[in-house]
Each structure stands twice: as C-alpha cells, then as structure tokens.
Amino acid sequence: MTSNDARRHDTSQDAGTGRRLPAWAGRNFRLLVTASFITNLGGSGALIAAAYAVIDSGGSATDVGVVAAARTAAMVVFLLVGGAVADRLPRERVMVASNCVNALSQAAFALLVLAGHPTLWQMAVLTAAGGAAQAFFSPASEGLVLSTVDSAHASKAFSVYRLAQNGASIGGAALGGALIAAFGPGWVLAVDALGFAVAAGLRARMKVVRAPRPPRGDGLVAELREGWREVVSRSWLWGIVVQFAVVNAVVGAAEAVYGPLVARAHLGGAGPWGLALAAFGVGTVVGGMLMIRWKPRRMLLVGTLGVFPMALPSAALALASPVWLLSLCMFVSGVAVEVFAVGWMLALHQEIPEEMMSRVSAYDWLGSVAMTPIAMALAGPAASAFGRTQALWGCSVTVVVLTAAVLLLPGVRRLERAHGDGEVVAAAEAAQPTVKAPSGGAGEGVAELS
Incomplete structure (x- = not known):
C-alpha cells in the first residue's frame, strides 16, 4: 500500500460513519x-x-x-x-x-x-x-x-x-x-x-x-547539508526564504515596537491597538476560508502578490491613521498572509521530496524567528536616529521592494499547481541540477506566519 x-x-473509512464531515x-x-x-x-x-x-x-x-x-x-x-x-x-x-x-x-x-x-x-x-x-x-x-x-x-x-x-x-x-x-x-x-x-x-x-525509508548511516550534519542543498537548488525557494527572513523581521518590529507607541500617542492607547490586532486575526480566518475554495493555478505568483498588502499596516501607522483605517489595513494584511501561506505550503509539499520535508521546513522556520529579535532590538535605535515615522515608512518600503524583487524569479511566476492525481502540470525549475551547497553555509527560513 x-x-x-x-x-x-x-x-x-470515515466517509461511511455518517458524520457530517x-x-x-x-x-x-x-x-x-x-x-x-x-x-x-x-x-x-x-x-x-x-x-x-x-x-x-x-x-x-x-x-x-x-x-x-x-x-x-x-x-x-x-x-x-x-x-x-x-x-x-x-x-x-x-x-x-x-x-x-x-x-x-x-x-x-x-x-x-x-x-x-x-x-x-x-x-x-x-x-x-x-x-x-x-x-x-x-x-x-x-x-x-x-x-x-x-x-x-x-x-x-x-x-x-x-x-x-x-x-x-x-x-x-x-x-x-x-x-x-x-x-x-x-x-x-x-x-x-x-x-x-x-x-x-x-x-x-x-x-x-x-x-518505507531506507536505513540511513549519515550523521545529522550530513543530513542538514542535504536539506540545505535542497533549498539552494531552487531559486524560487531560497528567494522567498531570504525575502521572508527580512519581511517577517521588519513587520514584527513595526507591530511589536512601533504599534503600541503610535497607539498611545495618537489612537487612544491599548484598546484601539488591540482592536487593530483583532482585525488582523479576523483577516487570517477570512483568508483561510477563502483558500478552502480558491485554487489559483500559479500558487506562488498569487501568494507573492499577496505579500504586498503586508506593507499597509506600517504605512497606516506612519500616517497615524484613524483606528478604523488601521484596522482595515490590518484585516487586509491578515487575508493576504493566508493567501501566501497556503500557496507556500502547497508549493513545498508539491516540489520537495517527502523524506526531506522536515529539514527544509527547519530552514523555513529558522528564517521566521532568527532575524526578528535583531530587528526588534534595532527598532528603538532606528527610531532615535531617523524618527519613528521614517522608520515605519522604511518597513513598508522594505516589504514592497523585496516582494517586487522575488517576482523577478521565473520559478515564482511559472510554478503551477499539480493535478489532483499528483502529476505536475508545470514545475518551472524541476529540471534544474542540484546546486552544491556553499561550505559552511547556513540557510535562512521563510516565515510560516502562523
């Protein structure tokens, strides 16, 4: 089997139990x-x-x-x-x-x-x-x-x-x-x-x-190198990994450090900021419901286009927008996050061999957490040096520029969803040779955003 x-x-088996699932x-x-x-x-x-x-x-x-x-x-x-x-x-x-x-x-x-x-x-x-x-x-x-x-x-x-x-x-x-x-x-x-x-x-x-998997005699370091080669062999994969290593960091810093400060100075304090954060959460739920029915053929292209709205909350904070507008931006950003996340998960599971999936996901997760503490630590000095408004605009511009750069990668634009039977319609880089990992290299992972 x-x-x-x-x-x-x-x-x-479950279909015959009569449960409404x-x-x-x-x-x-x-x-x-x-x-x-x-x-x-x-x-x-x-x-x-x-x-x-x-x-x-x-x-x-x-x-x-x-x-x-x-x-x-x-x-x-x-x-x-x-x-x-x-x-x-x-x-x-x-x-x-x-x-x-x-x-x-x-x-x-x-x-x-x-x-x-x-x-x-x-x-x-x-x-x-x-x-x-x-x-x-x-x-x-x-x-x-x-x-x-x-x-x-x-x-x-x-x-x-x-x-x-x-x-x-x-x-x-x-x-x-x-x-x-x-x-x-x-x-x-x-x-x-x-x-x-x-x-x-x-x-x-x-x-x-x-x-069944064949027995492995390699050590953990050798297996991690194998996973790293899997990452760098696909430009769409490492490109989005690098993109989100930075995007996740600047968005996290903007919302964790600058958001409460802007809310206290211009929006009325923690209550309005909590409302904006709740709007983001509602957006992720709506986005998840949308992706249950929507199956875009070019999943990475649609998902990457969905990253652009993640620049909206930082821009709204830079403008000290009213609570309703900030909440709307947060809601749209939450929907967009789910559009990207589902497309990204599908691409990984479609293109990465099953026996390599957890190692590739480890590099993915590493990017989601590794740079965020650094960005948060630098958020205060950046606001002191350039001003909080300028720092927030910098966050928005960073998201837009990196996302536009990723769209230049052919694999992001061309990778297509497989048929239901698992046959790949088009995998833009499936025929590329495996790239040898740089010695001593350490990968950065894309944010899961969950």
Whole structure:
C-alpha cells in the first residue's frame, strides 16, 4: 500500500460513519487539527500569562523581554536539529514528545507562579525549554499535514489546518486575558499544560502509513547539508526564504515596537491597538476560508502578490491613521498572509521530496524567528536616529521592494499547481541540477506566519 493509498483508505473509512464531515477529512487529519486547535488555544493565552507572571513577580519590561527572548533563542539553536530528527523518526512521535516537554515545562512554570515568587532565571529556563520543544515540533508538523490527506485535497486541508490554528489563537488570546484577570496567570499556565497533555494523547492515536525509508548511516550534519542543498537548488525557494527572513523581521518590529507607541500617542492607547490586532486575526480566518475554495493555478505568483498588502499596516501607522483605517489595513494584511501561506505550503509539499520535508521546513522556520529579535532590538535605535515615522515608512518600503524583487524569479511566476492525481502540470525549475551547497553555509527560513 502506498502512502497515497493509505490516506485514501483512512478517508474512505470515515466517509461511511455518517458524520457530517467531508470524505477527505479522515481520522488522522481530524486528530491533527483538533490537537493543533487545543495547543493554539492554550498557547495564545499562555504567552500573555507568562508576561504577567514576570510583571507580578516584580519584573520590569526588560525582564519580560528576557523571558520572551529565551524562548526564541532556544528555537533558533535547536530548529535545524529538530528538522533532521523529524525526517529520521515518525513525525507524529516527535510531535508527541514535544507536546510532553511543553506540558511538563508549563506545569512547572504554573506551580512556581502559584506557589509564590518565581525567579527570573527559573522563568527564563522553563520558557526556553518550551522553545526547544517547539523547535522539534514545528518542522515535524510541517512535514505531517499532507501525510494525513489525499494530495487532491491538499489545498483544502492546509486551509482548514491554518483556519483552526488562527481561530484558536484569536479565541485563546481573548479567553486568556479574561482568565488572567479573574484567576491570575498561574492558572492559565496550568490550563495550557493540560492542553499540551491532551494534544499529546490525541497525536499518539494517529496511525500514519508512510512509504518505507531506507536505513540511513549519515550523521545529522550530513543530513542538514542535504536539506540545505535542497533549498539552494531552487531559486524560487531560497528567494522567498531570504525575502521572508527580512519581511517577517521588519513587520514584527513595526507591530511589536512601533504599534503600541503610535497607539498611545495618537489612537487612544491599548484598546484601539488591540482592536487593530483583532482585525488582523479576523483577516487570517477570512483568508483561510477563502483558500478552502480558491485554487489559483500559479500558487506562488498569487501568494507573492499577496505579500504586498503586508506593507499597509506600517504605512497606516506612519500616517497615524484613524483606528478604523488601521484596522482595515490590518484585516487586509491578515487575508493576504493566508493567501501566501497556503500557496507556500502547497508549493513545498508539491516540489520537495517527502523524506526531506522536515529539514527544509527547519530552514523555513529558522528564517521566521532568527532575524526578528535583531530587528526588534534595532527598532528603538532606528527610531532615535531617523524618527519613528521614517522608520515605519522604511518597513513598508522594505516589504514592497523585496516582494517586487522575488517576482523577478521565473520559478515564482511559472510554478503551477499539480493535478489532483499528483502529476505536475508545470514545475518551472524541476529540471534544474542540484546546486552544491556553499561550505559552511547556513540557510535562512521563510516565515510560516502562523
């Protein structure tokens, strides 16, 4: 039985149960989506709870940043190793192990907060443990989605998967804020730990049949080099990787650093800024619903065109636009993010060999996190040197220029969606020879934007 046959077998069994679900959404896919919904629901609130735990213990804004940076630093350190491990082992087992580590670290964090006065180093270490676990989870997750559905329904599956994640993130942030106000951050962290444990149990029930892989005698470093060669052998791939390594960083800095400052000075404070952020979240949900039905033939071209609206929020902040206009820009940006994200995921799963998927995704994820802390650290000095308005315009211009440059790549414009039976209609660079990786090179990854 081939992997595609296994996926069809899984969905055909579910079609006969009488449940009001599409036939392609089989047991494995339902387990994967449900587990992702639970962890995103709890994780969104837990991020807020961690910040308030630091503040309630007497920490400063710098201390909040240290705890947040600990998670990002751990992800950067372990992402490439996580990608290699996820290509060696069954991906669902890697995800279960990661969920267990997250459950334990969040439970310990919750106990410290509920017991009294946690120290800064304790909170930073536990947050870093969660970041390290995420470094193994994310590449495995990227490589597993298509293993749970037939390739003919990949677009719908990706859209539903991201729709569940984004919807949970919106609801989790709102619910987490309310629970923190009512019960304190410790209990929210405890609920998140329980959510990770439940998700681990759901993912442990997955039974993904995959094509047998030959035994490998190569070390992790050799396998990472193999993944790097896969990245640099396709200009559309490394071009978008480089593009989003920068785009994700400047957009993140604009919204995390400049956004609250502009809101305080011109919009009325945290309330209006929260409304604008909520509009972005709603946009991602609408974008996910759109991509369930829309199947653009040139997925990378359409997706890359969708990156241009990501320059709108920075421009609206530079102009100190009224809240309704800023929220509209954030909404449009959220829709555009999903158009790109689904097209990008489809392109990766269509063009990258299944046994290489997690390693390529590791480079992808590395770009989404590696440069963001640097951009945030430089945001303040840039505003001091050039002015906040000029810095925001610089963010918008950077997004537009890099996106226009990526459109010059033939592969981005020409790569086409495969037929439902898996036959590629046109893959602009499929015939290109593999490019030998530069010695000592380290790849940058494209942001998943989830």
